[in-house]
Amino acid sequence: MADAPKTAAAPEGTDGQGTDRRLVAKHGRLVVAGLLAEFPSAETLKAAAARVRDEGFTRWDVHSPFPIHGIEQAMGIRPTPLPWLVLAAGIAGGVAAIAMQWWMNAVAYPLVISGKPFFSLPANIPVVFELVVLFAALAAFGGAMALSRLPQFSHFVFRASAFGRVTTDGFFISIEAADAKFDESATRELMESLGARGVEICRESTGGRHLPKALTWGLVVVGALALLPPLGIAAARHRKSEKPRLHPIQDMDFQPKYKAQAHSALFPDGRAMRPPVPGTIAVGNLNADAHYYLGYRLKQGTGDRGQGTEAKGQTEDDREYFTTFPPQVEAKMRELMDRGQGRFNIYCAPCHGLVGEGDGMTSVRALERRDPEWQVPTSLHKPAVRGQPVGRLFNTITHGLGKMPSYAAQIPVEDRWAIVLYVRALERSQNAGSEDVPEDIRPQLR
Amino acid sequence: MSTPDLPADDNTANDPTRRAPLVIGRQDYASVTETVAKVAERRTCSPLWYGAFLVSSALTGVFFLLIGYLIVTGVGVWGNNIPAAWAFDIVNFVFWIGIGHAGTLISAILFLFRQKWRTSINRFAEAMTVFAVACAGIFPAIHIGRVWVVYWLAPYPNQMQIWPNFRSPLLWDVFAVSTYATVSVMFWYLGMIPDLATLRDRAGTKLRRLAYGAFALGWRGSARQWHVYERAYLFLAALATPLVLSVHSVVSFDFAVSQVPGWHTTIFPPYFVVGAIFSGFAMVIMLMVPAREFFGLKNLVTARHLENMNKILLATSCIIGYSYVMELFIAWYSGNPYERFAFMNRAFGPYAPAYWTMITCNVVVPQLMWIKKCRVTPWIMFVVAVLVNVGMWLERFVIIVSSLSRDFLPSSWGLFVPTKIDVLMLMGSFGMFFTLFLLFCRFLPIVAMAEVKQVLPHGEG
DSSP states (O other): OOOHHHOOOTTTTTTTHHHHHHHHHHHHEEEEEEEEEEESHHHHHHHHHHHHHHTTOSSEEEEOOOOOOOHHHHHHHHHHHHHHHHHHHHHHHHHHHHHHHHHIIIIIIOOSSTTOSSHHHHHHHHHHHHHHHHHHHHHHHHHHHHHHTOOOOOGGGGGSGGGGGGGGEEEEEEEEETTOOOHHHHHHHHHHHHSEEEEEEEETOOOOTOOOOHHHHHHHHHHHHHHHHHOOOOOHHOOSSOOOOOOOOTTTTSSOOOTTOOOOOTTTTTTOOOOOOOTTOOOOOOOHHHHHHSSSEEOOTTTOOOOTTTTTTOGGOOOOOEESSHHHHHHHHHHHHHHHHIIIIIIIIIOOOOOSOOHHHHHHHHHHHTOOTTOOOTTTTHHHHTTHHHHHHHHHHHHOBTTTTOOOSSSSHHHHHHHHHHHHHHHHTTOOOOSSSGGGGGGOOO | OOOOOHHHHOOOOOOTSSSSSSSSSSHHHHHHHHHHHHHHHOOSSSSSHHHHHHHHHHHHHHHHHHHHHHHOOOGGGGSSSSSSSSHHHHHHHHHHHHHHHHHHHIIIHHHHTOOOOGGTTTTHHHHHHHHHHHHHHHHHHHTSSSSSGGGGOOOOOOTTOOOOOOHHHHHHHHHHHHHHHHHHHHHHHHHHHHHHHHHHHHSHHHHHHHHHHHHHOOOOBBBHHHHHHHHHHHHHHHHHHHHHHHHHHHHHHHHSSOOOOOTTTHHHHHHHHHHHHHHHHHHHHHHHHHHHHHHHTTTTHHHHHHHHHHHHHHHHHHHHHHHHHHHHHHHHHTTHHHHHHHHHHHSSSSTHHHHHHHHHIIIGGGGGGSSHHHHHOOHHHHHHHHHHHHHHHHHOOOOIHHHHHSOOOGGGGGOOOHHHHHHHHHHHHHHHHHHHHHHHHHHSSSSHHHHHHHTTTTOOO
């Protein structure tokens, strides 16, 4: 690349001798590479070109600062195949665009967008159009480069001192020495007879065209350095590590925020978490119906903190337990009795026993093991229990009593009432008198 | 036949008996090269160039610092909100992509129509296109919020096994703008290769020889090269012509395909394309008037060139005016209360000043160009061009922001107010544009020398 301008800058009239000497010193022998003849105007150039063509030269060219009208005919240049290349690329672009959109949106990733068809040509036209233009334009540019053999930094015409004018106002004919008809003196005479203003013989080293050493090594070094990042990435992908992976793009993974129990200088109490305002009731926990949800109400004069609340500081004495079932339960006693039996057998029978005498399997086992901690479950048939109002029983299931834990978490309100109902039935079954027996079979009793 | 009452450097007279010269001042091939190449070869520039470069590169620096700030902090540094999720970012994008259109129009469409006067200004316009598209490309890239995954826009095989939705205008936009940028760069560069070779052959220092030599690719001006080159140039022009019409149409689909009142109209594609050409020509005039003055190009870029551009400016201004009226008519004629409200809101709502400034700058002021004196007086056309650019920027603002801020439900209304960052980034994008342009003027052939030589009176060899 650096060779070209060197000769262009050589002083007039030396016929490139100074450059030649340097090249000889560097590369060895020089051979004639071609001939360059300068013509005074585009018109004389065109006439001369026609003659050169007629003489039968094949490896020659015409150089001018702008395209000369009609020079193709004068030189006999065949039309370039570039149009076919552009057409082919345009068709390829269109086919590729349709295939891409069909495959991506209708096959690989069919995504419903407002119920539109997966493959709809009207919506695909813009991208088809753009890719047709893009492919065709790339073919036009790339094809032009390839067909005119560019980039080509080294050429014998650049060794001619006058050639620098070709891009300003110089008109030239160049003939390669490799042409069969080329003869150094005869071709020079031909050029002069055609009106050439000056003829130069261009020489080239036999060492071939190659890049300057510094450039070669520079490219090697840059190429090697450019390989480092992809190699690093490839290595990292195939190496195991116990460290957490690199996380350069954090997206929204880490955001400034308070976590539970964290300190905050913003509030006087220094807590980031705000306690609810006193009296706040969580959603779904209003439980205003004390009969149904609590089974008791507060006696008159024990504070007006709302009938349904379980405020702290209450004692048993403040409570007045309901002795009747709440209306919601009254409404479906039969149904709840069956439900209560099922729930009782699941939740209560393990300790209290299927009949409720406090002899459940857990207790039997604990007694067998002589567990010193074990407290025998209460029999539900003790008079103390039988005398309790239903609200009290409900409250015991809700909160537990003694060793018995709370069952509020496991057993919903309605099921707790169902269990109470069933317990009442059990109690009655174990303490029945003759009056409990239907009258028609009472005589069979002893 | 010569008209004695005409000054030597005036080629604006319309004498039907002779063709007005495209360049003046007794040019030959060498003088054309000398005039143009010397601009890129001077060792020192005027203090004015340095001053302008200092300001524009400082603004560019601010622009990139703010982009960094935006990426680190988030798009909340802009005034964008819901409902006005698109504001300055998209306004700037549409504005800059529109500016780019004049370059392709001058290069490609005037080339296909054999308008030879384009040769003096096409390189300018193409360069302007490339720089404007560079400015335009930045805004949609940074407005997505997470810039580091901008490659998700492209259809590429990924671990998520998902593909873009090709039924969305936003994806068409990605294809249109990237194709446009690619083709514009190729067109600009292909046209510049012979002129880069000129600079290579005239280079005084080794560094310049190497740099220009590398980019000139070893161009020899050979007839076989010219033959392929001319054909390739014709193809690029023929491809760029429908492309330039498609790009702004696709940009307008971003709006027209949605259902927001004020956006959902069929006039948008032609209206956007004309607006783009209008603003682009204004930008070419804005750059050309001072440039021909400072770089001594008055003989190549003659008063007639400027007059021709002003005629196109006037024509496009009238089409724009027609579009504004037609938008209003259709809003009324549609009988759609939301459409009617959208347009009443533009004219009399919170952004009314922007609307009326837009009307004044885009429709009223360019009417000056009916007067010949205004068409040939540089300072007048410069002022008009600046105002047109202001107006065209406001047009995009009015379309985007006023429509978004007042959509169907009053409960979702919300005004957009630009932040300091918004304003500075707009200025920064201008800084980047002018920085690139000043560098172009300093180092590259700013007029297509090889093409001008073809239109010299004795150029047809």
